[in-house]
């Protein structure tokens with residue numbers, strides 16, 4: 001289990017992460033969803049030890065990071081938001097370098113590299129320089145690299161940002177197949193659909209604090225499963241209803257253009273924070 005206890009990060013006067021408490025179960029696919037500047041990257045960077053925390057604790061399988069940094073670090077694989085692969089090296093060399101860094105034997109490195117290149121469908125391009133890869137291929141290679149040392153927990157910071165719609169969907173398939181490997185995944189995203197498609201539970205984060213935490217379905221049920229959008233006098237107003245019948249009855253009495261649609265996580269976020277996620 002990955003446990004965040006009162007996790008806090010301050011940059012001078014700015015509190016980027018404000019007393020975050022969170023338990024992520026083994027094998028869970030957990031999404032931190034929030035707008036730009038909400039504190040998602042800072043949280044992931046603290047767990048991956050790239051950014052020192054100001055206070056609080058990070059505990060993995062009952063082991064505190066403060067007490068045993070190396071033991072905890074080896075359990076984590078990190079896919080950062082921005083490409084930090086070696087562009088002048090091949091995919092194979094990038095993975096080999098990571099395996100050496102983690103003291104993996106030559107035989108084990110070879111076995112893992114072959115398996116992960118196959119898993120990410122990069123085998124045919126393994127001897128190409130990474131600088132020649134597309135954005136989607138680079139992202140897949142970063143996932144393969146993070147999995148090289150067989151971590152228990154995978155941290156993915158905005159795994160599909162900058163990818164086109166088709167590459168994003170392929171990445172979702174790859175991420176879904178991680179679930180069957182029994183990995184625990186913490187993913188940050190500001191794409192609503194991504195959280196809905198992939199995550200068992202979602203934490204909505206704003207201003208460095210959790211504002212809501214539940215399964216995507218339960219969060220949506222909290223606002224009402226059906227939304228009525230009414231565009232009138234130059235503005236769109238939304239109302240939410242538990243049943244389609246209630247939504248239809250309400251819509252029938254409205255003027256202007258009316259649209260009835262299923263509610264989504266963005267509605268939840270808007271209702272709770274008065275702010276759009278994709279801002």
Ligand SMILES: Nc1ncnc2c1ncn2[C@@H]1O[C@H](COP(=O)(O)OP(=O)(O)OP(=O)(O)O)[C@@H](O)[C@H]1O
Pocket residue numbers: 011014015016034035036037038039040041042043190
């Ligand atoms: N190194 C830093 N120095 C000072 N302030 C920082 C630093 N890194 C982040 N911040 C601030 O901390 C807050 C949280 O930033 P963070 O990058 O964690 O947000 P985010 O939710 O990941 O946003 P995004 O989706 O844009 O990546 C922001 O106000 C940001 O400006």
